[in-house]
Amino acid sequence: MTLRVAVVGAGPAGIYAADILTKSEADVSVDLIERLPAPFGLVRYGVAPDHPRIKEIIKALQRIIAKPEVRLLANVDLGNDLKVEELREFYDAVIIATGAMADRDLNVPGEDLKRSYGAADFVSWYDSHPDVAQTWDFGDGTHTAVIGVGNVALDVARVLAKTADEMLVTDIPPQVYAGLKSKKITDVHVFARRGPAYAKFSPMELRELNHSPNVEVIVHPEGFEVDDHSMEHIAKHKTHKLVLDILANWVGRDLEGKPHRIHLHFMESPTEILGEDGEVVGLRTERTELVGDGSVRGTGQFTDWPVQSVYRAVGYASSALPDVPFDSRNLVIPNEGGRVLDLDGNPIPGTFVTGWIKRGPVGLIGHTKSDAAETVGHVLADTTETATARTTDDVDAFLRERGVDFITIEDWERIDAHEISLGEAEQRLRVKLPTREQMIGAARDA
Template structure:
């Protein structure tokens, strides 16, 4: 008999899990259930549009969706269109891989007046559930908090001109929004020193490629002590990052119209607003050199930076799913190697998880593959044929009765062709369709 599996979440984690299942020795049938019409999750809606090379992963993921054992059922929202107990009528096992799309909190005064990077990223990546416009509030100087690749993406998009971004896949609404920017200076802040920066070497070097943006590494706080040297000795990529940063410290400015300032050893202290709630400044506290474990402590020395907006890029977090247990502190589904656990710590039969909602928002694509392999291993070991209704036709009839407008892989392929055609007309690789209605129309026409 064929093992029937539902994967809730059509990003890399869910697609890798489906791929690994089909490569096993067990006959399987996999339905990937995704709330958006398009697959690929943060690869499509979390990678900056001026990084098309990173999006090459989409080609590999699309080949997985072409497999005959796998179906893509998009535009289906778990919790409203279908619940866990309903999925268990049709599938022997369910894997949850819904990722992380919310922003972590800072816990500082005035934080409610800051902007989550996830919201900004979703806007410039034309997420269909986001508003078509973005208000830069006339700011000329902004702060970005964090030293990961998302912080670099946000800083770069804030600093570059709209015309520079027009070669990417952004639709007209994003281009028109970027044209309203008046930003000249983007200040990026890190609590720790340069040895602990989490940028990837490639992302950091690309920060310096724009003809309109100058990267300024401030020497204050650019310290590497013995613990920092030991740290980079264990992490080759961070040694490359440090070497690049060191080459930029104190170099002469060449007069480009926009600047990205990198500040180290400055931790967030307060978002300052006026009487009307408009951001007017951002306060940081100078920190000590990191301890052996990389943690820092404040010195009490406060600096106030005049900025008009503050963007938090300190990490994503996952959201709880209806009907599933939830670890509020870790913001993950409680699990043991991908086996979902109830409140007593017992495995819920047939229920599994993988990706960031399993382990937290850490790690790159390689981690996602190994993570999925662990989950699938447990699934194949523990799962038996339990679903009473065992056909694709039964699933399709259920969603039809529920009134769900299911967007299949064939529909996605039509949408994909449509976006590529839009791009070709403008000598670009692609132009995204920014609305859910437009996506559905393009794919199902």
């Protein structure tokens, strides 16, 4: 008998789980259930638009969702359109792969001031996420701060610093271009609590920071400290050594006088976002010092930086789902190797989890694949009960009865083709459709 599995979330984690299921020896049928009208998750809505090479992974993901054993049911929202317990009526197993889209808090005073932003919100805006506002308030400020030393922080800093015309070759729609055109930012200050040996940038992302003809990257020598533990650390992590070498080559180099600047500040820990009349007017940081074990401590030396906005890029956070256990401290669904656990720590039959909502928002695509393999192994080993209503017609009829206007793979291909045609008209690869209404209209050829 065919094993029927629902995978909730059509980002990389969910799609890789579907792929591994279809490559197993079991006879399987997989439905990818996605809240948005488009698949691919953070690859579509979390990668900066000026990084088309990273988005090449979409081609591989597209081939997976086009497999005959896999169906796409997008524009279906778990919790509003249907419940997990209802899914169990149609599927032998449910794998939750909803990822992480929210921002982690910085937990400093002033975080709620106007123009204190979470990086994930900004990324969603410039990536034209259909559930966010179409406008962005840059204000009139010329200086801004980005807090964090990961690739998201670099993406945010680069988009803030580059001109709108530089971004116009990407897939941004007109309202994102207009928003970027309105910003007056000349200087972007990126702050890291630790030293350069512990920066989490990838070497490729860091090098690309320096490619813009309009943006100068300045690595400030203050705080550029490397101790014995730092050297031991980079000896064990090749990418960290490459990053440190790039940064070291940029310290003290001659400036070219470009109109926009990205400043990298190490050993500066944000302690307060400063405000006046409810708006950001500065950022206060404390100089830190290396302790010798990879950690840092404050020195009591504070600096106030006159910035007019702050972007917090300190990590993504997963969100709870209705009627699914959630660990609010670690921001994951409690699980053991992908088996979802109830409040007593016992596995919930037929319910599994994979991706960032399983292990937290860390790791790259390779980790996601191995993560999915572990979960799928438990699905195949544990699933013995069978669902009652087992056909695809049963699922489709249920959704239509609920009034759910779901998007199939054929619908998505029409959306995809429409975006590509918009791009061709402007000699670009594509132009994104920014709203649900436009996407669904393209799916229906309206």
